[in-house]
Amino acid sequence: MSAGTPERTPTPGQPRRASVPEFGHGMVVGKFYPPHAGHHALIAAAAARCATVTVVVAPSRRESIPLDLRLDWLREVHADTPWVRFVGRYDDHPVDYADPAIWDAHCVVFREAVGPGPVDAVFSSEAYGAELAHRFDAVPVAVDPDRRTVPVSGTAVRADPAGSWRFLSPPVRAWFVRRVVVVGAESTGTTTMAAALAAHYGTSWVPEYGRELTAHKLARLRERSPGASVFDVRWDSDDFRAVVREQQAAEDAAARSSGPLLICDTDARATAVWEERYLGSASPQVRAAARRPALYLLTDDRGVPFDDDGLRDGEHLRSWMTERFRAELAGSGVPVVELTGSHTARLARAVEACDALLAAGWSLADPIATPHTN
Template structure:
């Protein structure tokens, strides 16, 4: 039984990491992948391990172990090497290591300390030209190098909320279409529909002849179902689209609608609320009311807009209110999204080597 070892931060996991792990999986009977970030990094360790397990689920002989390693990196220090190696040995356990697979200069020395053979894999990044540093600096430019679960973590979720007939769906669709026209990774921009309208349609289909929207009976369970389905649809779309995900309402908005129909919002619904990158609130002012047979009435719009303002302010989330003409609203929304992208992801820097050119006992 040949046991291979792969060690890295996987900050975040990308196509180069998967190439490295696949190479080890093909060459060994079993492989241990040690995910060893420092605690200063921004992406949780458990997320990285889960993502790697999902991507490599078809290689059951590859196991993933997460462990934090806050020892300063100094390739010229025996004490630092000893501490790092001890951490990695704890993660590996009692298994003997036969081969160490690495794309890094320190691979030779790491293998020596495990009494194993070093197997370099694409050290020049020719086969898969990507690095964790490059991804952190510009996730959008390297979007194609990220697996679906990693994309879902990086995607910027922009949620459009507002009272009835204030253009939330129209704006969400328009923003998605605008981004798709940019091409590249934005060509796959997704938008998530409002599940509440779907459930309303289903409930209306069960009404007796002559009954209307006013005859619908709403329960706490209905709003929990809406919030749950909305979150599930959002999460699915986040895995398959581009860097921006547009959402026509979300589980937070569901709590506001629950208040409108049942008098207050339940903790069961409030607890499902996420924290997206940006909320866009569509004002009711200056927007003609259109009754499509599934709306309460124009008289409620100002109250709902006010409730959204109050709740968004209380949550302390990023949000802007869109007023004016349709073109004004679209223009301001596009600028807000561009500002969001320009701000970047601001991931914390990992612990960096004191001197990357000094490798104890090695020639790399």
């Protein structure tokens, strides 16, 4: 299983409606669990041939991805076709294509979602599309039923999101991505480790914004006092809130284009430790911003020489900070792997932990069983 950044996701392109659309109102129905490139191609096909399209997103409540998220993802990807609307309804009815009463129950859900008025065409990649069209007195339009144009299915994505990564749009990738956060005291190799892991997996990593802010504050200070050093830089609570805000914004942006692993050099929980160091305590806002990544990697200070690069001022506090990180992470509810020894040994241990994370896969509830789940 690869964690690398894959080839660019197939997209539906910029579909244009025919000057005289073939159909007035088209309908697409599915679970979109999760939305993938095959779904987008299906919707684009309907958009190109219809004056208006209603996409009914109809999962059961047992599924793991919230309905509202699926709607948001689909609307983002298809924002260039405003004549396509997305409507969500939960559909917890059992599935039995041979039972007319169950068909009736599903169609009540779909009809309520679509609203009054005729449906002229039903677009589907599933075998049930013809029967669904019949029940709406509409023309059935099959789109890539053999999955030859876009070889993916919801079942395949749920079974192995990493293996289907190239078929996922940026917002869906961001939801699935496993975030690995590297933390540690000054000059213990967090940045080196984050970059090395990203290179190993061919994926993205998010640099530490606090370091960028330190450099900016020092540069501003030197405009007034050329001889100033990092020991003259002052911090306040607003600075640490800004660090959390900017760090999380960068992380969220990177998650949309990352491979299945996203490597992060620090996070809000680590920022709380830094705020405690400089101000004596961490603010409630910084603590409240803490997220739950998939894995923490803690770089031990032992055996790592202190490299004074002009932006560091805590050589005497490294052991204390390592202990503070250790205590902070112990209460996070997130697995923690400590990295010790040489860089080679640390990287090998980090890769082992990340490989195990990927091998564990993703746990998604099965949908209500169907012969062909989409």
